[in-house]
Amino acid sequence: MGTITAILKTTPSILRQASTTYFQPHKAISEIAYPNKKELAKHEITINNKKYSWLQVLSKSMCYNQGAFLQYSFLAAERHKLIKDEFRNKNIDTEKINWHMQDLMNFLNKGLFEHTFQNFRYLRLFYLGRSSQEPRFCIKGNFRTQNRDTVVSVFRNKKVPYYSDCEIEKNTGFFSILKTGKYYLNNSLPDSVLAGSYSNPRLKNECSIFLKQQKKKSFYNLLPVSRKEKDNLWATCWKDFESGSGESSSFYKSTLIIPMTLWNSDLSEDFKKRINIKNVDRVIFGFLCLDHVDENYFDEETDVPVGYYFADIISMFLLTRLIYTEISDTFRNVEKYLDKSIFEETLEKIDIEWKKLASLPIEANSILKQVSETDNNQLYSIDESLAQYVSSHTEE
Incomplete structure (x- = not known):
């Protein structure tokens, strides 16, 4: 208990308030177990022939994140204090x-990297056994340059050989979140493309026309189309199919995107003022993205709460990193004194680093409040330093 007291005493008030008002694990677990989430509460997974309830996994993940977050925030504060004193x-x-x-940047990047992938491991457990093929998930961030918002990949659970960076308005999922403030779920991308209600820069412009022609042809022939034929047809709609840079799991038909924000938190006016981020309660720090090759893979009643659970946890580490760097007056003043920027932000440099990104193996052994729709949402930019760290600490 003495250690925790010492940590809280040396932690800046802004972070103490964030952890007490935002990080409420008892509420997160209890909300998932509410009657309308019975199926989620009863959800079981099997590891090494032993069954575990999903609430047991949540409890274990919460214990991990409690210790990880306390250490991350405390040790970051200590390093930041050394800079301020000097x-x-x-x-x-x-x-x-x-x-x-x-040293501060290396610590913050290393911690964010490790804690994100550990939470990826817990998230993977939730989907064990649902399909013969596991879902993919990643963290994406925003980079703004010349009044243009570009969404880029930061962490992935599986390495991909293609580029998925895009201007936010060119991807229906991300643009929908920016405009509504709510998660985006689509369990049938082929149907949405046919209807003209989904766009993604990785899809060919003529994709919808091609699908309509094939659908019309199969109708007149009165022949049933096998799943394999449908899958092959859908795969040809992706630009990276013909180049050979894609794989079957990258031609997904279902997607779920969760915004990483402080929207569900009761933030005081004092906190909002001190955090030095305009309208922080509506800022999007990143996106937790999940996708799968099957149609109707995601269950809105269970997967959305679980998605928010992990998105909210990872957001705490992201925000802590911002507090001791970009938001810190001390950090910015020292940058000016050194006459250089730790964040040399150019989209080209970030692109180079992201493309080196490799996946971290994820082994099996290792809450949602109702969000109202609003267009008063903002994006917060990532930086090159994190990209450099990720690219240099992942295995090829």
Whole structure:
């Protein structure tokens, strides 16, 4: 108990308030177990021939994240304090303070990287046994340049050989979240493409026309179309199919996108003022994206709450990183003093780093409040430093 007290005493008030008002694990688990979520509460998974309830997995994940978050925030605060103390000296040791800045960034990036993938492991457990093929999931972030918002991949549970970066308005899922503030779920992308209600830069422009022609042809021939034929037809709609850079799992038909935000939190006016992010309660820090090759793969009643659960947890680590870097007056002032930016933000540099991204193996052993729709939403940009760390610490 003494350790926790010491941590809280040395943690900036802004982070203490964030952890007490936002991080409420008892509420997260209890809300999932409400009567209208009975199926989720009864959900079981089997690992090494032993059955576990999903609530047991949630409890274990919460214990992990409680300890991980306390250590992450405390040790980040300690490193940030060293920078502040050195910057207050009359005779600043430039080499020393530069080392402290790099040490803080390395720690924050390493921690975010490790804790994200550990939560990916827990998330994977939820889908065990639902299909012979597992879903893919990743974290995507926003990068803004020349008044253009571009969505780029940050972390993935599976390596992909293609580029999926796109301007946000060109992808129906991300643009829908920006405009409504709610998650995006689509369990039949082929039907949506046919109806003209879904767009994705990875899909060929003539995709909908091609699907309509094939559908009309099969109707007049009065011949049933096998699933394999449908899958092959859908695969040819993707630009990376002919180049050979795609694989079957990348030609997904179902997708679920969860915004990573503080929208569900009761944030005080004092916190909003100190956080130094305009309208922080409507800011999107990133997206948790899930997809699968099967149609009707995701269950809205269970998968959306679980998605928010993990998106909210990862958001805490993301926000902590921002608090000690981009939001910190000390950090920004030291950058000016050193006459260089830790965040050399250019889309080209970030693109180069993201493309080196590899996957981390995810082994089996290792809450949703109702969100009202609003178009008063904002995107928060990622930075090159995190991209560099991820690319240099993943296995090829």
